[in-house]
Amino acid sequence: VQLVESGGGFVKPGESLRLSCAASGFPFNDAWMTWVRQTPGKGLEWVGHIKKKSDGGAAEYAAPVKGRFSISRDDSKSSLSLEMSSLRSEDTGVYYCTTHFPPESWGQGTMVTVSS
Amino acid sequence: DIQVTQSPSSLSASVGDRVTITCRASQGIRSDLVWYQQKPGKAPRRLIYAASTLQWGVPSRFSGSGSGSGTEFTLTISNLQPEDFATYYCLQHNSSPLFGGGTKVEIK
Numbered sequence: 001v002q003l004v005e006s007g008g009g010f011v012k013p014g015e016s017l018r019l020s021c022a023a024s025g026f027p028f029n030d031a032w033m034t035w036v037r038q039t040p041g042k043g044l045e046w047v048g049h050i051k052k053k054s055d056g057g058a059a060e061y062a063a064p065v066k067g068r069f070s071i072s073r074d075d076s077k078s079s080l081s082l083e084m085s086s087l088r089s090e091d092t093g094v095y096y097c098t099t100h101f102p103p104e105s106w107g108q109g110t111m112v113t114v115s116s
Numbered sequence: 117d118i119q120v121t122q123s124p125s126s127l128s129a130s131v132g133d134r135v136t137i138t139c140r141a142s143q144g145i146r147s148d149l150v151w152y153q154q155k156p157g158k159a160p161r162r163l164i165y166a167a168s169t170l171q172w173g174v175p176s177r178f179s180g181s182g183s184g185s186g187t188e189f190t191l192t193i194s195n196l197q198p199e200d201f202a203t204y205y206c207l208q209h210n211s212s213p214l215f216g217g218g219t220k221v222e223i224k
Contacts, residue, residue, distance in 0.1 A: 044218075104165075
């Protein structure tokens with residue numbers, strides 16, 4: 001299993017950012033996928049997960065990000081995305097792409113910094 | 117929401133010791149609990165899932181258990197090894213998933 005996150009960076013409060021995760025080594029279309037973040041303020045935090053299409057393909061989100069973040073998947077490319085908008089300073093942290101729910105295998109993470 | 121209290125937040129132990137870490141849920145969560153190990157600068161690694169099932173490839177000195185009420189869970193490391201010094205987290209995924217605050221296992 002290999003998960004490679006990308007797209008992290010430095011943004012100002014209120015701005016948007018899109019994270020991507022390239023997956024390989026397992027049947028991506030048959031896996032629920034999860035985003036987890038690790039922030040200085042709250043430690044490890046579940047961000048949300050997305051079901052496989054055969055289970056409906058819906059996503060669920062943690063309360064602090066609901067309405068601002070959106071998870072999507074492209075099974076044809078074995079790719080997972082996290083679209084983040086209206087970013088806040090408390091969203092600063094390392095974002096991990098993980099297989100399954102609850103998380104099993106983890107990527108190396110990508111850093112997001114939200115600061116003015 | 118179900119709250120998770122992990123204890124202790126840190127402990128000091130020696131190689132060869134037996135170490136116990138506890139997570140308490142504010143209400144019953146059946147066996148919907150996972151344990152992770154994280155080393156500095158690395159992503160977490162799953163050790164135990166479904167409260168007591170050892171992840172493939174994880175040494176058998178790691179074990180997990182849960183109470184019948186589904187509110188108290190324990191991670192035990194028997195015969196602590198140098199590579200086990202790390203931070204350990206539990207995750208309840210019964211509803212609105214929540215990680216514990218972590219337990220840092222340090223060398224005495």
